[in-house]
Amino acid sequence: MSLVIVGSVAFDTIRTPWGDREKIVGGSGTYCSLAASFFTRPRVVGVVGRDFPRKTLAELRSHGVDLAGLKIKAGKTFHWEGKYEDDPNRRTTLRTELNVFADFRPEIPAAYRASRIVYLANLNPEHHAYVLGQFRQPGIVAMDTIRLWIETKRETLLEELGRVQIFFANDEEARLITGETNLISAGKALIGLGPSLVLLKKGEHGALVFGRDFVFGVPAHPCEHVIDPTGAGDSFAGGFLGYLDRTRGLSVRDVRRAAVYGSVMASFAIEDFGIGRLLALDWDLIEARFRQFRKLTAF
Amino acid sequence: MSLVIVGSVAFDTIRTPWGDREKIVGGSGTYCSLAASFFTRPRVVGVVGRDFPRKTLAELRSHGVDLAGLKIKAGKTFHWEGKYEDDPNRRTTLRTELNVFADFRPEIPAAYRASRIVYLANLNPEHHAYVLGQFRQPGIVAMDTIRLWIETKRETLLEELGRVQIFFANDEEARLITGETNLISAGKALIGLGPSLVLLKKGEHGALVFGRDFVFGVPAHPCEHVIDPTGAGDSFAGGFLGYLDRTRGLSVRDVRRAAVYGSVMASFAIEDFGIGRLLALDWDLIEARFRQFRKLTAF
Secondary structure, eight states: OOEEEEOOOEEEEEEETTEEEEEEEEOHHHHHHHHHTTTSOOEEEEEEETTSOHHHHHHHHHTTOEEEEEEEESSOOOEEEEEEOSSTTOEEEEEEEOGGGTTOOOOOOGGGTTOSEEEEOSOOGGGHHHHHTTSSOOSEEEEOOOHHHHHHSHHHHHHHHTTOSEEEEEHHHHHHHHOOSSHHHHHHHHHHTSOSEEEEEOGGGOEEEEESSOEEEEOOOOOSOOOOOTTHHHHHHHHHHHHHHHHOOOOHHHHHHHHHHHHHHHHHHTTSSTTHHHHTOOHHHHHHHHHHHHHHHOO | OOEEEEOOOEEEEEEETTEEEEEEEEOHHHHHHHHHTTTSOOEEEEEEETTSOHHHHHHHHHTTOEEEEEEEESSOOOEEEEEEOSSTTOEEEEEEEOGGGTTOOOOOOGGGTTOSEEEEOSOOGGGHHHHHTTSSOOSEEEEOOOHHHHHHSHHHHHHHHTTOSEEEEEHHHHHHHHOOSSHHHHHHHHHHTSOSEEEEEOGGGOEEEEOSSOEEEEOOOOOSOOOOOTTHHHHHHHHHHHHHHHHOOOOHHHHHHHHHHHHHHHHHHTTSSTTHHHHTOOHHHHHHHHHHHHHHHOO
16 A cells, blocks of 8 residues: 655635635645545655644644655745635635745655555646656556646646546646536546546536546535535545555446545535544544445435 | 426527527427326427427327327417527527417316326416416426526515425526525525425536435436537426336435436437437437446446
């Protein structure tokens, strides 16, 4: 079992119509590793400043997250500020202070280099080759991206899509990359660009999984009060990849169940600001929600 | 087995980016009864003008649709013209010529009055009482509505919601009626207004079913080429109510399966302009697609 997550460990300031939070812990690497920690012992590669709370690092470690790849550098931690309106699927970035993340060149610890799964969480695609070059042929490379890279590094992004096995995208990103309005066409077009699995996340409408010869759909957990959608996608990736790492398989059945566990972790993440809800979880709660997904979808 | 559908039998002119069709057969009663005809012998109450093609009436009859309640009046048939852009979930009405439908007062034939299920397909809610008064206590009353009635007959519509058991709405209508952005909240709020079942149709995102103590979700059939979304909602209602009429039940299991059959019929309806695809169906094709929904959603 070995899953390496290369991503941001950061501060988020979140503004919503029902409340604000200043500089709470966030970041793709944080959400993803915490979600994955219920399935495997994820390894994080990232960087924080000296201002990052030791308490959070201790909490992550106590959840089984391996932080050997997390550098603590002089300076301030990456800080993102965003605002949600009534529709939690839409958000506006108000501020991005990269700080120590600005010249982050991910160094993979020797102990991580034989890992089975590598997840590149919305990294600048120009850095993928440098990161992957440090691994001894990982079995599965997974990546996510963000609008910024689609708009500014399109060519490199498309090249990188040709090298990964798993690609996570939300509906907007899938449409932007492929130019397809129809999400089924967009998902299939992404498969045509290289990955053997595409996870298309649709927020309140659930997720679609595209493989070379199957499509799987799962509705979202029926949540009435989305408190903070930040990190939902990263928590989905954490649950999905964590489950795949734990099962050691990659059959269609594994992938379907992994997508439901991804949906389970995302459904918890949005129930509170930041990583609060994920920190408070235990395996019984996760299994109970997995069973709720069965009830939601069985016919 | 007895399902009465009170709705429009009409002409549609459809404009899409990939082709137009002038004055083809459409209407809520047509789509709904044709979809239901694969499950039961639906009874249609409506009105057409002398210009309505006899060929279509013969086709409907040969599918087992009972047209004893369809009046043929001097004058022209209801004619709607609409336009779709790239996103098939959005449409613009270009023209509505009510013609003989303008003073349609639905008269229920004596033979229909003991029917088990009555479906009021986007009728003016002010006419519901008149229609329902002609029945001997139907077991199930179902209704749909349109934006026009939500905006112009809101009070009456809310009263009528308090009298029906089943309500069909798309996401836009559910939000307009309840004022809730979150679709789970909207679905629950609609249940709070009276119906014991709410069918919330989300186009490419599938459907949600709300009961008093359960939520069921089903993704849409993965369709890459939506040719004509007109009638998808009415075909959903036809499959749903037709299946419920056939099973004679209303258990949660019946309702879940009915919603999948509704999704099956809607998924066929959008594959061609007008009722062409529905007319060409047979039971094997319907069962094969039902099994595809199992494959789509099983984990």
